[in-house]
Amino acid sequence: MRGPSKNRTIYTVLLAVCVVGFWLFDNFYAPASYSENAGEDKNGALPKEFVPSATEAMVVHHSHYSLSYREGFEQAEWVAYVLTREHLTQDDRERPFFIEDPWVKTKSADWRNYKNSGYDRGHLVPAGDRRFSEQAYNETFYTSNISPQNRHFNAGLWNRLEMQVRRWAKRYGTLYVFTGGVLEKGLWEIGEEDVDVPRLFYKIVAKERRGKWEVVAFLMPNQEKTDALESFTVSVDEVEQRTGIDFFPGLDPAVEARLESGMNQGQWAY
Secondary structure (H helix, E strand, C coil): CCCHHHHHHHHHHHHHHHHHHHHHHHHHCCCCCCCCCCCCCCCCCCCHHHCCCCCCCCEEECCCCEEEEECCCCEEEEEEEEEEHHHCCCCCCCCCCCECCCCCCCCCCCHHHHCCCCEEEEECCCHHHHCCCHHHHHHCCEHHHEEEEEHHHHHCHHHHHHHHHHHHHHHHCEEEEEEEECCCCCCEEECCCCEEECCEEEEEEEEEECCEEEEEEEEEECCCCCCCHHHHEECHHHHHHHHCCCCCCCCCHHHHHHHHHCCCHHHCCC
């Protein structure tokens, strides 16, 4: 018959094994890549002529969205993708792990930088826009597709804007969406890899109607606000000035100038 001291020893050893196992899982486990660099179907990927400029040579084209990664800020300066009415399904997807993007040559920031930081791992391409396939959904959990967001902003104002974009996709059919944080000097940083926390986030949405392009742009502070979405509209020119990114470089220069200079609120139903 085992004595109390022997049982305590066994329990202590088992507890130590469990603690070490959980630590190893938390710090070293990473599932395989969610996708090939180009794969499944290209209907959700941005046409090459719509790819914005990049301030660094770090553009990655996944199967269902594209991005430009800024190593110095440890996040994407823009993500871009097509959102159609058909993409908006209610498929029930199992939430995967956040993993580093295997196609970012310098490695995207580890998700652990966000732990205990007080900031959410805010999706740039919303997972809710990519429920139509498992691969498309899982791709949004690359850490190259997240940015530190105030949790109330992420769940509030930012979420309201994402839902509005989905309503527009249902109404207008096909949208081209561009999203990112404004990456500038002097930002607060989190984690061991110094992931920068944007003060501002932008979203640009474009559509083609009756042969003409229409666009609306938003610039929002990284904090919760209850103001109407329309109050955050700006010109694309302002977003370009803030970010140093050239959007719609493949359009005719005259069309690009017309689109980017105005607010264009009247062309979008709220």
